[in-house]
Amino acid sequence: MTDVGIEIKERRLIIETGQMARQASGAVVVKYGDTIVLATVVVDKKVREGIDFVPLTIDYQEKAYSAGKIPGGFLKREGRLSEKEILISRLIDRPLRPLFPSGFYSETQGIVSVLSFGNENVADILGIIGMSAAIHISEIPFNGPIGAIRVGRLDGKLIVNPDISECEKLEFDLVVAGTEDAVVMVEGGGSEVAESLLLEAIDYAHREIKKTIAVQNELRNLVGREKRIVAPIAESPELKNDVRALVSNGLMDAIRMPGKQQRQKALDAILDDAIKHFNTNDMREKFFGDAAKDITRDVANIFNDYEKEVVRDMILHKGVRVDGRKPDEIRDISCHTNILPRAHGSALFIRGETQAIVVTTLGTAGDEQKINALEGDVYKAFMLHYNFPPFSVGEVKSLHSPGRREIGHGLLAERSVKYVIPSKKEFPYTIRIVSDILESNGSSSMATVCGATLSLMDAAVPISSPVAGISMGLIKEGEKVVVLTDILGLEDHLGDMDFKVAGTENGITAFQMDSKIADISPEILKNAIEQAREGRLWIINKMKEAMPSHRQTLSPYAPRIYTIKIRKEKVRDVIGAGGKVIRGITDQTGARIDINDEGAINIASPDEESARKAIAIINGIVAEAEHGKIYMGKVVRVVDFGAFVEIFPGTDGLLHISQILDRRVEKVTDELNVGDEVLVKVIGIDSQGKIKLSRKEAMRESQ
Numbered sequence: 001m002t003d004v005g006i007e008i009k010e011r012r013l014i015i016e017t018g019q020m021a022r023q024a025s026g027a028v029v030v031k032y033g034d035t036i037v038l039a040t041v042v043v044d045k046k047v048r049e050g051i052d053f054v055p056l057t058i059d060y061q062e063k064a065y066s067a068g069k070i071p072g073g074f075l076k077r078e079g080r081l082s083e084k085e086i087l088i089s090r091l092i093d094r095p096l097r098p099l100f101p102s103g104f105y106s107e108t109q110g111i112v113s114v115l116s117f118g119n120e121n122v123a124d125i126l127g128i129i130g131m132s133a134a135i136h137i138s139e140i141p142f143n144g145p146i147g148a149i150r151v152g153r154l155d156g157k158l159i160v161n162p163d164i165s166e167c168e169k170l171e172f173d174l175v176v177a178g179t180e181d182a183v184v185m186v187e188g189g190g191s192e193v194a195e196s197l198l199l200e201a202i203d204y205a206h207r208e209i210k211k212t213i214a215v216q217n218e219l220r221n222l223v224g225r226e227k228r229i230v231a232p233i234a235e236s237p238e239l240k241n242d243v244r245a246l247v248s249n250g251l252m253d254a255i256r257m258p259g260k261q262q263r264q265k266a267l268d269a270i271l272d273d274a275i276k277h278f279n280t281n282d283m284r285e286k287f288f289g290d291a292a293k294d295i296t297r298d299v300a301n302i303f304n305d306y307e308k309e310v311v312r313d314m315i316l317h318k319g320v321r322v323d324g325r326k327p328d329e330i331r332d333i334s335c336h337t338n339i340l341p342r343a344h345g346s347a348l349f350i351r352g353e354t355q356a357i358v359v360t361t362l363g364t365a366g367d368e369q370k371i372n373a374l375e376g377d378v379y380k381a382f383m384l385h386y387n388f389p390p391f392s393v394g395e396v397k398s399l400h401s402p403g404r405r406e407i408g409h410g411l412l413a414e415r416s417v418k419y420v421i422p423s424k425k426e427f428p429y430t431i432r433i434v435s436d437i438l439e440s441n442g443s444s445s446m447a448t449v450c451g452a453t454l455s456l457m458d459a460a461v462p463i464s465s466p467v468a469g470i471s472m473g474l475i476k477e478g479e480k481v482v483v484l485t486d487i488l489g490l491e492d493h494l495g496d497m498d499f500k501v502a503g504t505e506n507g508i509t510a511f512q513m514d515s516k517i518a519d520i521s522p523e524i525l526k527n528a529i530e531q532a533r534e535g536r537l538w539i540i541n542k543m544k545e546a547m548p549s550h551r552q553t554l555s556p557y558a559p560r561i562y563t564i565k566i567r568k569e570k571v572r573d574v575i576g577a578g579g580k581v582i583r584g585i586t587d588q589t590g591a592r593i594d595i596n597d598e599g600a601i602n603i604a605s606p607d608e609e610s611a612r613k614a615i616a617i618i619n620g621i622v623a624e625a626e627h628g629k630i631y632m633g634k635v636v637r638v639v640d641f642g643a644f645v646e647i648f649p650g651t652d653g654l655l656h657i658s659q660i661l662d663r664r665v666e667k668v669t670d671e672l673n674v675g676d677e678v679l680v681k682v683i684g685i686d687s688q689g690k691i692k693l694s695r696k697e698a699m700r701e702s703q
Contacts, residue, residue, distance in 0.1 A: 004218045006211050008032075008149075009161050011120070013212065015133050015219055026138030028219070030130040032161075034118025036066075039130030043140050043228075044107040052301060054100045058093040058110045060085050060127050066117040067374040083407050084373065088112075088124045090408050092131050095177035095185040098516045099143040103230045108140065117374045119164045125150055128177055133216045139225045143518075146184065147212030148177040151205040153190070153197070158204050164375060172197075174511070176205035180213050183525075184515045186499075189415045192465075192507030195529045203522060236287040236298070239278065243302045247274050251303075255310055258323045260353050260441045260489070261394060271303050308494045315475050315482050315491075322490060323352075330470075330486040330535055335450075335546035337458040344558040345459020347547075349451035351486070353441035355392075358451030360459040362558045363430040364604040365594035382421050384433040386410035386448055392440045409445040410435075413469070416449045416502035416510035417456070420463040427462060428561050428602045442488040443471030449502045449510075450543060457550040459558070466547075467509055468539040469502035472532050474524070476517065483528045485535045496520075501532040505540055559592070559604040562611050566599045570622040573650055574601070581621070589614040620649040625682050625691045630698050635676045643672050645680050645693055653691030655680055660695050 005014040014031040021027035024040040048055050062085060064071045064078060071078055081089065092112060112127040128148035136145040152162045152170035162170060172190020176183055183206050247270050254266035277283075278299050281291040288295065314320050319327060331352030340346040345360035369380040386409045390397035402410070413435065421431065433455060435448040446469030453467045473487035474497035484491055492498050497520060499513035554560070566574065574595060575582050582593055591605040591614040601618060605611035625631075625647060633645035636652055642660070646652040655678070660671050672678065679702060684692035 002219070002223050004215050004222070006215045008208065008211065009159070011161075013126075013129075013215070015130070015215060017133075017137060017219065017223055024134070025140060026134035026136075026225075028130050028133045028137070029115075030126040030133070032122050032126055033120040034116055035114075035120045035122050035126060036116040037123060037126045037130050038113045038115055039110065039127065039134045040113075041108065041110040041131065041134045041138055041140065043138070046107075047105050047231075048107055049105075050297065051105055052297070054097060054104055055107045056093065056097055056100070056110070057108070058089050058096070058112070058131065060088040060092060060112045060114075060124070062114045062117070062123070062374055064374070066114045069374065072372045082371075083411075084371075086404050086407050087411055088127060090404055091124055091175060091185075091187060092127050094514050095128065095146050095148070096131060096135070096144070098184065098514075099146065099179075101141050101143060101230050103233050104141055106228075110134065114374070120161065121164045121167055122150065122161050123374075124175065125161065129212050129216070133219060136216050136220050137224045139228045141227050141230050144179065145213055145216040145220075146177050146179055147209035147216070148175065149205050149208045149212070150175050151201050151208070153201065158201055160205070160208050172201070174198075174201055174205065176202055176209065178206050178209045179518050180210060182206075182515070182518045182520050183209075183513075184518065186511055186513040189419070189502075189510035190508065191419045192504055192509060194507050195533055198508055198511060199522065199526055199529065202525070233301070239283075239287040239295070239298060240302050243274055243278065243299055244306050246277060247271075247303060247306065251307060251310060255307070255314070255322050256324075263322065263490075267307065271300060274303060275299050311490065311494050312475050312477065315484070316477055316480050319482070321484070321488070323488065327482050328485045328531055328535070330538060333539065333542045335454055335543055337454050337547055342557055344555045345455045345457070345461070347451045347454035347458055349447050349454060351442075351447055351450075352488075353439055354437075354444055354447045355439040356435050356437055356444060356447040356451040358433060358435045358448060358455040360452075360455040360461065361432045361434075362459060362461075362554070363432065364559060364561065364592050365428070365430060365602060366592060367430040367432070381424060381430045382414070382418055383431070384410055384414035384417065384435070384448075384452060386413060386435045386437075386445065388437045388440070388444065392437045392444070409448070412445050412500065412502075412510060412512055413448040413452060416469055417452050417463075417467050419509045420453075420465050420467055420504065421456075422462050422464070428563055429461075429559075431456070431461065440489070442486065442492065443469075443500065445469070446471050446500055446502065450539060454543060454547050457547045460551040460554045462550055465504035465506065466540050466543055467502055467504055468536050468543060469500060469510070470532055470535045470539060471498065471500045472528055472535075473498060474520070474528065476519075476524075481524055483524075483531050485531055497528075499528065499532070501529065501536060503533075503536055505537060557606075559606055560608060560611055561602050561604045562615060564601050564603070564615060564618065566601060566618070566622045568597065568599045571595060571597060571599055573621050574618055585614050585617050588617065593618075617649070623648045623651065625651060625653065625685060627682050627685055630679060630681045630701060633678055633680050633693070635672050635674050635678060638668050638672060638674055640668070643668055645678060647680065647682075647691070647693075651691070653680070653682065653693040655693040655695055659683070659693065659697070662696050 001019040003016040016029045021040045027040040132145040152173045172193045174188030177185040250270045257263040285291040334350045336348040343359045344362045371378045437444040449469030473484035473495040475482045496517045497515045502510040589610045594602045631647035633647040636646045637644040642656040679698045680693040681698040683694045
C-alpha cells in the first residue's frame with residue numbers, strides 16, 4: 001500500500017492506493033477525520049464506435065453502514081440512488097468531464113463509495129479528489145488532476161471544509177473545484193452574498209485546491225501507470241476544405257435566422273445535403289481510399305466545427321449573436337400571474353423562446369418531506385421540483401422519473417429561492433413549487449427561479465425580496481474575450497464557460513459555474529459577475545412591473561393555518577393516549593392539527609368556522625382553573641363525601657358535601673346527580689393542582 005497526505009484545517013487528508021479494489025483501472029481510499037471514501041475507475045479496453053463524446057459515468061453512493069445505520073424501507077438495503085447521491089454524482093462529474101482529451105471514446109465508469117461518515121461534512125469533496133486521483137494514477141488519458149474544497153464564511157471569516165455544526169451558521173457555502181491553473185467549477189449559494197465577497201471566496205478556495213493537487217501528483221509519481229495514447233481522429237484536409245466550401249453560404253444564412261426551430265431546421269437540411277453529396281463511393285475513394293467507408297460522422301464533425309467557428313467569430317469580431325442581440329442584451333421578457341384558478345399561486349415566465357409555468361402549493365406540517373440521510377432524518381418544509389418534458393424542445397421521448405439534469409436544475413432553483421422564504425414562525429406552511437418547462441432555448445433553470453418568485457408572490461407568501469436568475473456565457477480566443485448575457489442553447493453548447501447567477505437586488509443567493517477551458521482569469525470572472533448583476537437587476541425590475549409585491553390574501557383554495565401556543569406541560573393532554581384526543585378533534589371539526597413539543601399548535605382548515613371550533617376545543621382542554629372564578633360545571637362523579645364537577649373539558653374539581661348548600665346536606669344524591677349542571681366557584685388549588693369547589697359561594701355571588 002502507498003499513501004500520501006497533507007494538512008487541511010488542522011486535519012490530515014490521506015490518499016491511499018494498492019490495498020483495496022486492485023482490479024480497477026485506478027482505485028484510491030481518501031481519509032479525512034472519520035470520513036473515508038473509496039474511489040474507483042474502470043476503463044474499457046475497446047473504443048466505442050460511432051460517438052463523438054466522452055462515454056463517462058460517475059456514481060456516488062452512500063453506504064448506510066458508514067454512519068452505523070440500517071437503511072429504511074421494506075427491503076432494508078440500499079436501492080436506487082437518492083437525490084442527494086445523484087446531485088453529488090453530478091458534482092464529481094462536472095469538473096472532470098472537460099479534462100478528457102478529444103478522441104477519447106472508451107467507456108469509463110467511476111464509482112465513489114462512502115465507507116465511513118463523520119461529521120467533517122466532506123464526503124462530496126473527498127469524492128471529487130478521490131475520483132481525480134484514481135483517474136490520475138490510472139492509464140486513462142487525463143488533463144488533470146483537479147482538486148476541490150468547500151469554503152464558507154463564518155463570523156465574518158472565510159473557512160475551508162466547515163463541519164456539519166459550522167454549516168448551520170454559515171453566511172454562504174461553496175464547493176469549488178479546479179486545476180493548478182484555474183477554477184473550473186463552482187457550486188453553492190448564500191444569503192444575499194456580495195459579488196466582491198464571492199470572488200474573494202473563490203480565490204481563497206483556489207489556493208487551498210492547489211494543495212490537494214500537489215498530493216495527487218505526488219501519488220502519481222510513486223505509483224502512476226503509463227497513460228493510454230489516444231489515436232488522433234483521422235481527417236482529410238481535402239474533405240474539410242470541400243465540405244466548408246459547399247456549406248459556407250447556406251451556413252452563414254442559417255446561423256442568422258432568429259428562431260431556434262427555423263435555424264435548426266435550416267442547419268439540419270444543409271448538413272443532410274452535405275452528407276448525401278460526400279458519402280458516395282467516389283467521394284469515399286477520393287478522400288480516404290476506401291469506397292466502403294461510411295464518412296457520415298466525418299462530414300458531420302467538419303460541419304459542426306465550422307458552425308462553432310462561424311458563431312464564435314460573429315460574436316468575437318462583430319459583436320453580434322445568432323439572434324441579432326448584443327453581448328449584454330437580454331431577450332424580451334413577459335410575466336403572467338394568477339393563470340391557474342385552483343392553484344394557490346401560479347406564474348408563467350417567458351424569456352425569448354424559454355417558458356416556465358411555475359405553481360406554488362401550500363400545505364401543513366404533515367406535508368413536509370422526510371429525508372433519511374447519513375446525518376440523520378431531515379424534514380423539508382420548502383421543496384422545488386423541476387420537470388423538462390420532451391415537447392419543450394420539440395422531441396418525442398418516453399416520460400420517465402426525473403433524470404439527473406432535472407434533479408440538478410431543481411436543486412439550483414431551490415437554493416436560489418430558499419433564502420427569501422419566510423420562517424415557519426412567520427408563515428407556518430409547507431411550500432412546494434413545481435416548474436414545468438413548456439419551451440426551452442437557454443437556461444430554463446433560471447427561468448424557473450424567476451417564475452418561482454412570481455408564483456410565491458401570487459400565493460401570498462411574504463418573501464423578503466424578489467429573486468431573479470440569469471445564465472451567462474463566455475467566448476474566448478487568445479486575448480479576445482466576450483461575456484454573453486442570457487445565453488441561448490447554441491451559445492451554451494459552443495461557448496467556453498456557462499455560469500448561472502441568481503439573487504436579489506442586495507446580493508447573490510446561488511451561483512453555479514462550469515468552465516470548458518482552464519485559462520479563466522480572476523479579472524474575466526469579475527467582469528462576468530458584474531455583467532450578470534446588471535442583467536439580474538434588469539430582470540427583477542421587469543418582474544416588479546408585473547408583480548410589485550406579494551398578495552395580501554391567500555387563495556380561497558389554500559388551507560388556513562391558525563397558530564396558538566400552549567404550555568409544554570399541556571401537550572400530552574391535547575394529544576391524548578395514542579393520539580386519541582387529537583384525532584377526536586380532527587374528526588369533530590375536519591381541521592388538521594400539528595403540534596410540537598414546545599407547545600406550538602397549527603390548526604389548518606379550508607374554512608374559518610371549523611378552525612375556530614377546533615381552537616375552542618383545544619382551549620378547553622388546556623384551560624386552567626382560576627382561583628375565585630365561577631364556572632358552570634357538570635357533575636361527572638358522585639361519592640359519599642361530595643361530587644366531582646367538570647368545569648371545562650378534561651378538568652374537574654371536588655365539590656365537598658359541606659360546600660353544596662348553606663345548610664347541612666345529609667346525602668349528596670339528595671341534591672346532585674351525575675349529569676347535573678351546577679354553578680361552582682373555585683375556592684382553592686393545592687400544590688398538586690387539585691381544585692376545591694364551592695356551590696354555596698357561587699350561589700351567594702350570583703344572587
